[in-house]
Amino acid sequence: MKHSLLIPEPAGAPKALAQAIIDGQCLVIPGAYDAFSAKLIEEAGFGAVYVGSYATAAAAYGLPDVGCLTLDQIVNHARKVASAVSVPVIADAEGGFFEPGNIWRTVREFEKAGVAAIHIEDHAGGKHTDLPQRLIPLDTMLAKLRAALDARTSSDFVVMARTDAIWATQDEEEAIRRVKAFYDIGIKYIFANGATPGTLRRMRKVVPAKYVTINLSDVRDRSVWDGAADIVLDYGFCLQAVAKCLTSALSAYRASSSADSTDLFLEPADKFEARLGYDAFALRSNQYTLHR
Numbered sequence: 001m002k003h004s005l006l007i008p009e010p011a012g013a014p015k016a017l018a019q020a021i022i023d024g025q026c027l028v029i030p031g032a033y034d035a036f037s038a039k040l041i042e043e044a045g046f047g048a049v050y051v052g053s054y055a056t057a058a059a060a061y062g063l064p065d066v067g068c069l070t071l072d073q074i075v076n077h078a079r080k081v082a083s084a085v086s087v088p089v090i091a092d093a094e095g096g097f098f099e100p101g102n103i104w105r106t107v108r109e110f111e112k113a114g115v116a117a118i119h120i121e122d123h124a125g126g127k128h129t130d131l132p133q134r135l136i137p138l139d140t141m142l143a144k145l146r147a148a149l150d151a152r153t154s155s156d157f158v159v160m161a162r163t164d165a166i167w168a169t170q171d172e173e174e175a176i177r178r179v180k181a182f183y184d185i186g187i188k189y190i191f192a193n194g195a196t197p198g199t200l201r202r203m204r205k206v207v208p209a210k211y212v213t214i215n216l217s218d219v220r221d222r223s224v225w226d227g228a229a230d231i232v233l234d235y236g237f238c239l240q241a242v243a244k245c246l247t248s249a250l251s252a253y254r255a256s257s258s259a260d261s262t263d264l265f266l267e268p269a270d271k272f273e274a275r276l277g278y279d280a281f282a283l284r285s286n287q288y289t290l291h292r
Helices: 017-019 035-043 053-061 073-082 100-113 138-151 165-169 172-184 197-208 238-254 268-276 278-287
Strands: 027-032 049-051 087-092 117-121 158-163 191-193 210-214 233-234
Touching: 017 087, 027 035, 027 053, 027 238, 035 073, 035 158, 035 238, 049 073, 053 087, 053 238, 053 268, 073 087, 073 100, 100 117, 100 138, 117 138, 138 158, 138 172, 138 278, 165 172, 172 191, 172 197, 191 197, 197 210, 268 278
Parallel strands: 027 049, 027 233, 049 087, 087 117, 117 158, 158 191, 191 210, 210 233
Antiparallel strands: none
């Protein structure tokens, strides 16, 4: 395993996101839950990193993703992720946090955090629950998106428009109506949440945008997304993987006093530390040590 001896470069130019997308081939991204998981995603060879409110709420606060985090909490978490990797980072901006007149602050904070893209959604609440699901009015959503586009300091910064019409209300016709409206105001990346590969192919015939969606549990072969979506966000993958593996490791630890029962769960310390730049620290320290 080869590791850089330098401090990681943040994901600088947002245009790197566009460069990471290959026409006809979907970019499937496992969602990170913190800076370290983001580093592992990059190391595994993925061309971008995603950090959503679902993983942020769970990993940083031990909370459900029900809209209880503030802009500053989500931005600060995204900043840590972006500073740990050199690939572009896509971040979740929820519903924009503010009315249109103050959306500029949301955009500027994420830009300063170093992410390449954000998505703003039209879901009005109750996500991941059995509570009534509803969308904000389309006119309100369009006003937020216009304000977000206008607030960018660089046109390379990507504002994705997310509609939950399919995921929340199972209304494909309404989803297509909203997708058309988003595209007409200049949104190039459209997040059709919950759309199947077939639905996305139908949408492409109507609106020639870049399409983003979440990975679906019934899509067992992720190559099926090729030609349908441009980006698929497997937002809970790393979080769920570590929850299962760590639960098993802790159970084994508690069940036996023998280290033999838990060694198989552990990465050797030297390999783990090599991921974090201890060797780079030593190199810098030696470089700047005064020799008398």
